[in-house]
Amino acid sequence: MPPSSPLPDCSVIVPVYRQWDAVRPLLRALEAQSLGLGCFEVVLVDNAPAPCPPYPQADLDLRVIHCPRPGAYAARNAGLADAAAPVLAFTDADCRPGPDWLAEGLRVLNGGDPGPDLVAGAIALQPADPARPNLYEQFDLLTGMRQARYARRGYGATANLLVRRAVFEVVGPFDAGRYSGGDAEFCRRAVAAGHALHYAAGAVVAHPARDSWPALAAKARRVKGGQIVNGPYWRRALWLLRTLAPPVDHCARLLRHPRPPAAPARRLRLCGLRLGLWGVELAEVIRLSTGGRPRRG
Known part of the structure; x- marks a missing residue:
């Protein structure tokens, strides 16, 4: 981004580990955000051992960086170090944000006096055929990604999480040594330090149900x-x-x-x-x- 450009309101950070085919529909969903395209940037973090260009293009303020250290939390840390905005929004490469994801997440983040410092948005698990989920999809629908329940317990999954940059400056980044549970661990640290976390039912991200x-x-x-x-x-x-x-x-x-x-x-x-x-x-x-x-x- 040129130095003279205004800072975006929000930076969307997405770790990508050899899922570039899945990234294209994600970028289309981000292009359809009701929040103006000039209000946010997208940072894709290539988490393969070596860079994997060519990278997809989109009508977005988009850039790709490389993080060779394995693990999605290490990649998210690289993304937040590169991002420019005061709010960091996290999702995954195979997710599909709804059109009001960022607008609604920022509305909840900026609501109240004071507002929360972290927002866990809704995660809608989607089978390939919603009318006829297979056994594995149905199991995932019943047991996986219960974000409202997570938020009541003081954390949120990074498939749909918005965080003020100031929180990272106080409590530090994600635990880069983890392959799982780094989102819960970070949120618990933040909440223990006095940063409020709220649930946003209207800030929806769709996530494919595991089907096998x-x-x-x-x-x-x-x-x-x-x-x-x-x-x-x-x-x-x-x-x-x-x-x-x-x-x-x-x-x-x-x-x-x-x-x-x-x-x-x-x-x-x-x-x-x-x-x-x-x-x-x-x-x-x-x-x-x-x-x-x-x-x-």
Whole structure:
């Protein structure tokens, strides 16, 4: 951006790890924002070991930087160091922000006296066919990305998170050593330092529902690494104890939940899927406790 140009109101930061085909529809969604295109910039962070041009183009204030250190949180830190605006908006390469995402997120961020310093926007999981989600998509719809619940607990997922730059200046950046859970850890630090976090139901970002066993298993391994390897000892011990216990409560909720089809066989298959993922989590705990390193994905 030329030195004489006015600063944007918001910088959108997106880590990209070999997902450039997914980035094109993301950029189209950003081009359709109701917030004026001159009010925000977009920083794409190429997180591959070596740069992967050619990069996509768009009718946006857009630039691509490279971050060779692996991990989405390391890439987000590189993006916020390069960004120019006083507000940083985070989303993912495979997400599709709604047209009022930035306008509504900034409205909530600037509302009140004082307003919040962090805004966690709504995340709408979307199956390929909303009328007929497959078993894996339905499981993800019921168990994944519950942003309103996260916000009540004092954090938000970086698939849809707006943060004032001043917060990073006070509490520091994301934990670049994490592959999972860095958003929750950062938000907890910020809230503990006195920065308010609000939920914005109208600032919506769509996220594809995971549609296969490999996708769900990869997420389970990545999340388990973030829980068991990082954070204070007491929290890691708590996650270990939770992992060792059979997920009876999760299965009970799946059986009682009003959204799955009424067919008992379908509900039982969802429970079987949860038990299978428990096995994946146990295997990952054993691997990590014998010297294995957390997985990126």
